[in-house]
Amino acid sequence: MAKRGYTRPLRGNAGGTRMAEVAEKEQHGPDSEVGGIAADRLRSIVERIERLEEERKALASDIKDIFAEAKSAGFDVKVLRQVLRLRKQEPAEVEEQETLLDLYKRALGM
Structure with missing residues (x-):
């Protein structure tokens, strides 16, 4: 078993690049990358989409109000x-x- 701070070379290690990748992942913590997915980046994207969807709901409500205003004005x-x-x-x-x-x-x- 590898000690903390030491990364043993993986098979097919070309020039130590794979070892450097594993060491970099360990530095960023366990939540940074899960199953090959950058969790922080994914979370950021999902949260941005959620914020925009909330804005879209608010805009749709505003548009609905304007149509109601137009109708009450006789249009x-x-x-x-x-x-x-x-x-x-x-x-x-x-x-x-x-x-x-x-x-x-x-x-x-x-």
Whole structure:
């Protein structure tokens, strides 16, 4: 059994690099790397995602409140959503869709 502070060379040790890797892992503590995964880095990523998801929930709630405000002011929320969708598109794309819609409506006698 190896003593603390000593790392015995592993098989296939090319130039002592594997031994240095094992020694580095021991220096960072047992929680630093688990099963080949950097636990601290993983924890950081998960916590950042959790914070952003909380922010997304808060933003969704704010947007819902704004739609409720628009509705109480007499705006049609369904049409407002369509306007928002159109504003995200390129002008040429919007024009093409409107042309096709007009063509389809005329073909159906609308």
